Amino acid sequence: MLRYVPLLVMLTMLTTHPAMAQSDAEMKACVDRSNGVSSAMLDCGKIEIDKFDARLNAAYNTLIHRRHGPERTRLQREQRAWLKHHLQETRRLAADPNNGSAALLDSQGFELDDLSTRTVELEKRAQKNP
Known part of the structure; x- marks a missing residue:
């Protein structure tokens, strides 16, 4: 049973944030292929983090180039x-x-949720203020 705790943590990450809906199928498939191996699940999370990081940077750069002064x-x-x-x-x-060992999964879960939340926030602001 303990072997599946990290898997449950990763699956919870998949379903707790709407910004992740786009990547849910890919992430779920990756986690399923991990067979409960923590390091493989962390690799799945890293792929998602990299995707959101690129999106966050694009949204931030769009916003920062539109802003001036204060x-x-x-x-x-x-x-x-x-x-x-x-x-x-x-x-x-x-x-x-x-x-x-669950500390790394918890950390990555927070990282992914926080990053996806911030990404969506900046993307909405960038769309709202062209």
Whole structure:
């Protein structure tokens, strides 16, 4: 039973955030192929993180190029604050000594959820303010 706990964590990640709907089938197939092996599931998560990271960067670059003066500075500060919290929390979860090998899965779950949330937020703002 413990062997399947990481699999359940990854599957929960798949269904908890609407921004992940686009990649759900690919992610689910990848997790299914992992057969409950944590390192393989982490590889699946890394693929999704890379996709959202590229989307986030594109949305941020679109927004930052449209902003000038105080508005641009405000967006830069906002993004830096988000990134600082994102990295701190990801690292904190990964280093949790009470969580054993599941710490990396928890960390990646947070990372993917936080990244997808921020990505969708920036994409909506970029679409709303052409």
